[in-house]
Amino acid sequence: MIERVVRGEVPRKHHLAFRDAGGNLLYEEAFTRQGFDGPYTLAYHRHRPHAHHAAEARHGWPLPGPAPRRALARRHYRTQDLAPRAGPAVDARTPLLFNDDVVIGLVQPAAPDPVYLSNGDGDDLFFVFEGGGLLRTPLGDLRFGKDDYVLVPKGLLHRFLPDPGPQRWLSIECLGGLWLPSQWRNEAGQLRMDAPFCHRDFRLPAFAGPQDEGIRDLVVKRAGAFHGYRSDAPPLDVVGWDGAVYPFAFPILAFQPRVGPVHLPPTWHGTFAARGALVCSFVPRPLDFHPEAVPCPYPHASVDVDEAIFYARGEFTSRRGVGPGSISHHPAGILHGPHPGAYEASIGQKATSELAVMLDCHLPLAPTPAALSVEDAGYEESFAG
Ligand SMILES: [Fe+2]
Numbered sequence: 114m115i116e117r118v119v120r121g122e123v124p125r126k127h128h129l130a131f132r133d134a135g136g137n138l139l140y141e142e143a144f145t146r147q148g149f150d151g152p153y154t155l156a157y158h159r160h161r162p163h164a165h166h167a168a169e170a171r172h173g174w175p176l177p178g179p180a181p182r183r184a185l186a187r188r189h190y191r192t193q194d195l196a197p198r199a200g201p202a203v204d205a206r207t208p209l210l211f212n213d214d215v216v217i218g219l220v221q222p223a224a225p226d227p228v229y230l231s232n233g234d235g236d237d238l239f240f241v242f243e244g245g246g247l248l249r250t251p252l253g254d255l256r257f258g259k260d261d262y263v264l265v266p267k268g269l270l271h272r273f274l275p276d277p278g279p280q281r282w283l284s285i286e287c288l289g290g291l292w293l294p295s296q297w298r299n300e301a302g303q304l305r306m307d308a309p310f311c312h313r314d315f316r317l318p319a320f321a322g323p324q325d326e327g328i329r330d331l332v333v334k335r336a337g338a339f340h341g342y343r344s345d346a347p348p349l350d351v352v353g354w355d356g357a358v359y360p361f362a363f364p365i366l367a368f369q370p371r372v373g374p375v376h377l378p379p380t381w382h383g384t385f386a387a388r389g390a391l392v393c394s395f396v397p398r399p400l401d402f403h404p405e406a407v408p409c410p411y412p413h414a415s416v417d418v419d420e421a422i423f424y425a426r427g428e429f430t431s432r433r434g435v436g437p438g439s440i441s442h443h444p445a446g447i448l449h450g451p452h453p454g455a456y457e458a459s460i461g462q463k464a465t466s467e468l469a470v471m472l473d474c475h476l477p478l479a480p481t482p483a484a485l486s487v488e489d490a491g492y493e494e495s496f497a498g
Pocket residue numbers: 410413420443449
């Protein structure tokens with residue numbers, strides 16, 4: 114949902130009869146959001162895209178259960194210690210922290226998806242901090258790699274073909290949608306001159322027309338369950354499409370950080386907005402340049418949000434014991450801040466190499482059993498010194 118684009122063959126006006134060179138009628142699919150009020154894409158299929166049969170759902174990942182009651186505390190989960198779930202992306206996701214707006218997890222796929230997946234529950238945002246591959250959709254193929262965000266819109270049929278080698282992707286399932294923060298757009302919908310990214314930073318799928326991979330099985334995630342279907346025709350039979358709903362990739366290092374004489378709040382790093390959450394990108398950057406600046410974040414209580422930070426790499430000046438793959442969870446209600454000594458040591462530092470993705474979430478986040486299995490038990494006490 115960056116801008117409206119057209120790929121392949123489309124009729125001169127929407128909803129007109131549209132035929133291929135052989136005179137066969139094509140079938141228009143309207144892929145709409147917010148009922149029919151929001152962004153949409155019209156795709157033109159060779160076959161009736163809604164013709165399928167109910168089948169057994171043989172794929173899917175474990176879904177979060179009821180939130181456990183726990184003491185209010187600052188938490189640290191080491192996803193680097195998480196045993197990978199074997200198999201393709203459709204099976205290899207491990208939810209870790211969740212509320213009614215977002216589910217944060219880790220995906221470690223080791224094989225191409227043997228089925229198409231459509232997530233009817235939300236937009237899926239991935240941050241690829243190791244690996245890469247191809248996202249295949251009816252709207253085209255999207256290649257992605259290390260340090261890319263990848264967005265798969267809610268309800269879009271797709272499958273992942275990971276490259277050989279280790280894969281670790283942070284997943285953020287946004288149950289109320291995901292979009293670019295409105296403050297980065299002008300009244301024409303363009304990204305503003307002073308936005309932290311520009312249109313050309315976003316990579317769209319390469320569309321090459323219909324293809325038949327021989328796959329007919331579709332898994333739909335909806336209402337917290339996986340449902341199976343089987344189609345008679347190849348689902349990737351689109352000859353052209355026109356619209357503003359499509360997958361994209363955005364390299365996190367294309368995000369333009371802001372720096373001031375003194376510490377700027379995380380909202381300056383806002384990259385994506387979701388219902389009940391803001392996704393921020395912390396990328397390598399010079400630090401605050403006032404001669405008396407304290408570059409390390411001040412102790413703070415953002416009293417309305419739970420904060421989750423995923424640490425990808427680099428030096429994390431405020432925090433001891435976290436490393437690439439760590440997720441810290443600092444809940445609303447209690448203060449958090451630098452570890453002992455970090456605040457003082459940051460004075461005079463000129464730059465940071467940290468690469469991290471942060472979520473500020475309005476609703477409390479709860480851990481899954483998988484998160485609890487890799488929790489750093491000493492984290493809460495580590496703030497006291
Ligand atoms: Fe914080």
